[in-house]
Amino acid sequence: MKKLGIVFSIIMLCGLFSCKHKEGEYHSLKEKIEEEGKHYQDPGISSEAYIGDINTIEITEGGHTFLIPERKGQIKSFACTECHSKSLAQLQKGPKEPKAHWDIKLNHANANAMNCATCHNGTNMDNLHSLTGNTIDFNQSYQLCAQCHSAQFEDWKGGAHGKNIGGWAEPRAAMTCINCHNPHRPQIGSKWPVRFNTEKENERK
């Protein structure tokens, strides 16, 4: 009886150890990810080449550091003060027809919540400004969006909202808000799917 007891406890012990520590023998994928992730070492794979010729800037927000496309270089007639040499009030005194931006119609929130001046500063057109009047650089325009869209901002920082650029490895690069959403008309419209499978259609007839 005693012998049996010893044998039994040895088996139990073996069971205990082999259960946890044998490679690839985890109870669940979740456990495996947690365990193997503990001694994670950078595999040394780089995604840098896949960012291509996009000019990026590095930002750090809430503990996440990543690259986003630079903006000011992409605006055709930046700096804005090249044209906006006088304040908006003075410029608007001229002819009735606008010389530029005639295509911009604001379709974002409602008129009570938002107008041009919510983001643009009539006296400093080279920068944007926050709700409290702090200056925000065009390259950091996501800070404007984050004032209202805080849930999306959280997801974007973590990587659940928005689009990754290039590759999954370091350095992380992601599109910023205005790369997908036109800030003056942020809704994304419907369209047709890019393909239709005629073979599948025939098969199922």
Place this chain on the structure above:
Amino acid sequence: MGDKKKWFQLDLGLGQKQAVAGSCGCGKPSGGCGSHATEPPKNDLTISAEEFDAAVEQELMEDSMVAQTRKDGFQQVFDRKMDRRTAFRKLTASLLVGAGAVHTSCSVTSGEEAKEKAQIDWEEQFKGNYKLMTQEEKQATVDRLVRSYQLRKKENIKMSAADASKDVLFGYAFNISKCQGYMDCVSACVKENNQDRNSQMQYIRIHEMKDGEGFKFNEADDNYYHEVPAEGHFYMGTQCFHCDNPPCVNVCPVQATWREEDGLVVVDYDWCIGCRYCMAACPYDGRRFNWSKPEVPEDEINKNQHYLGNRLRKKGVMEKCTFCVQRSRAGKDPACVEACPTGARIFGNLLDPNSTIRWVLENKQVFRLKEDLGTEPKFWYFMD
């Protein structure tokens, strides 16, 4: 030979049969089935099976390099106990390739290129299972395939034999609230992975489902054509989920499909016998079969290939999403992730605590399909 064997072999019980009874299919040592009378006694053969084996062995071992330790594809076919008849059957099976090779290599009229082609065909015919190859053997087969393509099509392709990296486990997340049903991913996948244009094969399916009715795949439409997103509907993409405990792998009788160290479930198209067991075993409709020879117009072929990924397939083999192994192992996003205009597709390294995929798993309400099966798919769904 048992433990020295490097390659997987299908044991049809040939060895036992030989030991128990002569060579009669009835299994009885004498009489009863009627075929024993005409069957010549085994001893009457001019050379015995063992002698024949020995002779073949000796022939093969002349190549002293291979003889030392490793046994490559050629030996793997021949270096086993089998009776004469089986051996000859084996030989004839490979005769087409062999005859071609011998013919061209002996002929004085055929050119160097034809001889090289035949040589490559010969070696490819007798190569082993990719899963069991050493890195050099993998590189050798990839080089042969590149050269073969060059000889045949006068075009250069790039083919990688990159192995899984340590500390990488690939995972995927799909945002149901973001997918709009545009199908850009499907198009990108077809192009990237050289899928058959004739049968319009697609690894990805986008299912259009009614809001508020749960996930009813049988009622969903995966071949819609109207303006999207359609009112009152949502979209859900499926493809191979690269299960960590993949049922498709267990059923393959020849181990032509397996799970790699970085979690990718792959197929060796040259080892697959096309039995489609794996297709039946997959609970997610993740696998596709080539009923005909896949056709891709020459100018549309993606020439950046991987042995386990988008290299050109042949008729009668299984294929499926590989998370674009040719891209992902090089640090690039899979084609579907890159093509999706909504950012609904998230891909990354599950072992990296700072990766975006990990953030999604830890901070969003994620779920997987048929989780209760224990297949552990590495493909999660979530909503905003």
